[in-house]
Amino acid sequence: MRRHLRVLVVLALTQIAGWGVIGILPVIAPRVAGEFGLSLSSVFLGTSAMFVAMGLAAPWAGRAFRRFGSREVMTVGAAGIGLGLCLLALSPNLAVFLMGWGTVGLAGALFLTTAAYAYIASYAGEQARSLIGTLMLVTGLAGSVFWPVTAFLEDQVGWRGVGFAYAAIMVLVACPLVWFGLPALEDATDTAPAAGRLRKGRVFVLMVAAIALNSFVTFGIDAVGIQLLKAMGMDLAGAVAIASLLGVFKVGGRVIDLLGGRRWNGLSTGLVAGAMIPMGLAVIWIGGAGVISVAGYLALFGLGSGAFAVARATMPLVFFQKADYAAAMSTIALPMNLINALAPPVLAGLMSGIGAQATFAVLGGLSVTALALLLLLNRMRGNARSA
Numbered sequence: 414m415r416r417h418l419r420v421l422v423v424l425a426l427t428q429i430a431g432w433g434v435i436g437i438l439p440v441i442a443p444r445v446a447g448e449f450g451l452s453l454s455s456v457f458l459g460t461s462a463m464f465v466a467m468g469l470a471a472p473w474a475g476r477a478f479r480r481f482g483s484r485e486v487m488t489v490g491a492a493g494i495g496l497g498l499c500l501l502a503l504s505p506n507l508a509v510f511l512m513g514w515g516t517v518g519l520a521g522a523l524f525l526t527t528a529a530y531a532y533i534a535s536y537a538g539e540q541a542r543s544l545i546g547t548l549m550l551v552t553g554l555a556g557s558v559f560w561p562v563t564a565f566l567e568d569q570v571g572w573r574g575v576g577f578a579y580a581a582i583m584v585l586v587a588c589p590l591v592w593f594g595l596p597a598l599e600d601a602t603d604t605a606p607a608a609g610r611l612r613k614g615r616v617f618v619l620m621v622a623a624i625a626l627n628s629f630v631t632f633g634i635d636a637v638g639i640q641l642l643k644a645m646g647m648d649l650a651g652a653v654a655i656a657s658l659l660g661v662f663k664v665g666g667r668v669i670d671l672l673g674g675r676r677w678n679g680l681s682t683g684l685v686a687g688a689m690i691p692m693g694l695a696v697i698w699i700g701g702a703g704v705i706s707v708a709g710y711l712a713l714f715g716l717g718s719g720a721f722a723v724a725r726a727t728m729p730l731v732f733f734q735k736a737d738y739a740a741a742m743s744t745i746a747l748p749m750n751l752i753n754a755l756a757p758p759v760l761a762g763l764m765s766g767i768g769a770q771a772t773f774a775v776l777g778g779l780s781v782t783a784l785a786l787l788l789l790l791n792r793m794r795g796n797a798r799s800a
Contacts (some may be wrong), residue, residue, distance in 0.1 A: 420536060421544060422592035424576075427587045429540025431494060431525050432552060433559030433578035435463065435517055440563040441572035446736065448506055448572075456507075461512035461754040464516030466521075467525075474522040475531075475743025479585030483532040483739065484595045486523050488588050495583035496521055502576030524587075526552075527746050530726050531739035535598050540681060541738075542727045543671070549723050550667045553660070613724050616732050616793060617741070619786050623683070625748045626783035628771045630776045631718040633756035634659075643771035645702040655707060659715045666719025679727030680791060684777060685782040689717025696776035698770055701717050731794070 437746035442456045449456070477486045497516030504510040522528075529548060534541045543777045634641070638659065670682050693714025700706025729741035763772045 417537065417540070417544065420533075420595060421547060423590055424532070424548055425493045427491070427590050428525065428529055428548065428552045429555045429558060430582055430587050431521070432555035433489070433562075434498065435494065435521060435525075435557060437563050437572075437575060437579065438558055440560055441567055441575060441696035442670065443639040444567065444572050445780050449510070450779065456510075457743070457757075458507075458523045459511055459627045460678035460757075462514040463510045463518035463521065464750045464754035466515040467745045468524045468754070469640075470749065471527065471743045472521045474746075475739050477523065478528065478531045478743070482598060483528050484597060485589060486594075487528045487532070488527060490520045490522070490524025491583045491587040491591060493517075494524060495580040495588075496520070497584065498576045498580035502573040502580070510542075526726075527739075532595065532598070532744055534730065534738035535594070539545070540774045542730055545726050546667060546671050546723045549726060550671065551665065553643075553664050553667065553719075556660075559792060565637060571673040586770070604717065616790065617792050619793075620728060620732070621745050621748060623687070623786040624728070624745055625703035625749070625752050626786075627687065627721055628725070629748045629752045629756050630694075630780050630783075631721070631752045633760040633776070634718075635716075636757035637760045641764060641769045641772060642702060642760070644709065644764055645697075646700045655711065658711055662711050662715025663719030663722070667670075667723055669716060670720050670723040676732050678729045679724050679729075683724035683728055683787050684791060686719075686724055687780070687787045689713045690721065691780040691784060692779045693717060693778060694773050698773040699776060701770065 425473055435703065438457065438459055442453055445451075446453050448454045462613055474490075494517055497513050499513075499519075500516055501510060501513035530541075530545055533544050533548070537544050566578060568671065570578070601729070622654075639652045639656050642655055643649060647655070670688055690713075693710045693712070696706050696709035696713060700709070725745075726742070729738055733741050760772060762777075763775060767775075
C-alpha cells in the first residue's frame with residue numbers, strides 16, 4: 414500500500430503540474446491579444462492547435478509507451494512541454510505562438526493522462542481502475558490550483574515570464590519526479606500490431622464512438638458553457654458561478670465512482686453516467702435558466718460528466734488485457750482530442766445560428782446516441798459471457 418501511495422502522489426503532482434501549465438491561455442489571452450494586436454478568438458486558436466497535435470501524436474505515443482516504457486516516455490514528454498512553453502514565451506507573432514502550442518500538444522501526448530494511465534495499468538494490474546479513478550479525482554484540481562497562481566505571476570512578470578517559469582517547473586521538477594519517483598517497469602515491448610487489432614474490433618469501434626460523442630458534449634460545454642448560459646438570459650456573474658459549480662459537481666461524480674469500489678466496473682459507470690448526461694441537458698433545454706432547471710442540470714449533468722470521465726479511462730480495462738491498454742487509450746485519444754479541438758467553434762456556431770436552448774437539445778441528442786452505443790456494448794458483453 415505504501416508503494417502504491419508513492420506512485421499515486423508522484424503521478425498526481427506531475428499531472429496536476431502538466432495540466433496546470435498548459436491551461437494558462439484563458440488567463441494570459443487578453444494580454445497576448447493586446448501585444449500581438451489580435452482578437453481573442455485568434456489567440457484561442459492555440460488551444461485548438463494543441464489538441465489537434467495531441468490527437469495526431471497519440472497513436473505514435475502509444476507505440477512509444479509499449480516499446481520504451483511509459484515512465485521513460487513521460488520524462489521526455491515533460492521536457493517537451495517545457496520546450497513548447499519556452500517557444501511560447503519567445504514567440505514574436507501568432508505563427509510562432511501557435512507553433513509553441515503545437516509543440517506542447519505533441520509533448521502532451523507523451524506525458525498527459527494516457528501516459529499516466531498506461532503506467533498505472535502496467536504497474537497496478539487488478540487495482541488499476543481504483544488508482545486511475547483516484548488520480549482523476551485529484552488532477553481535476555489543476556485549474557483551481559494554477560489559474561490564480563498564473564494570474565498572480567502574470568501581474569508580476571508578464572505572460573512571457575509565466576511561460577518561462579512553467580517551463581522550468583516541467584524540466585526541473587516534473588522530469589526528475591517522474592524519472593526518480595516512479596519505479597521502472599519491465600513491460601517495454603514493441604507490440605505495435607495490437608493497435609491494428611483493436612481498431613478492427615466491433616467492440617472497440619463502438620466504445621470509441623460512444624466516448625468521442627460524449628467528449629464532444631462535455632468538453633464543448635466546458636469551453637462555451639458560460640456563453641450558452643448568458644445567451645439564455647443569465648448575467649455574467651451568474652453564468653460564471655454556475656460554470657464553477659459544475660466543476661465541483663464533476664469532482665463529486667468522480668467520488669461516486671470511487672465509492673462504488675469493486676461493485677461495478679468501468680462500463681457500469683459509463684452506463685449510469687451516460688444516462689445522467691442527457692437527462693441533465695434535457696432539464697435545462699426544457700426549463701431554461703430557471704433556478705430549478707439549473708439545479709437539475711448541475712446535479713445530473715455535473716455528476717454524470719464527472720463519472721463518465723472515469724469511465725472513459727477505465728472502460729478499456731473491461732474489454733482488453735492490460736498489455737493492450739496503452740494501445741487502446743492511445744487510439745481513443747486520436748478522435749477524442751480532434752473532437753475536443755472542434756467542439757468550441759462548432760458549438761459557438763450552433764449557438765449563434767439556432768440559439769442556446771436548441772444547442773442544448775442537439776447536445777442531448779448526441780449524448781443519447783452515445784448511451785445507445787453503450788447499451789449495445791453492454792449487450793454484446795453479456796452475450797459473450799453467456800456463450
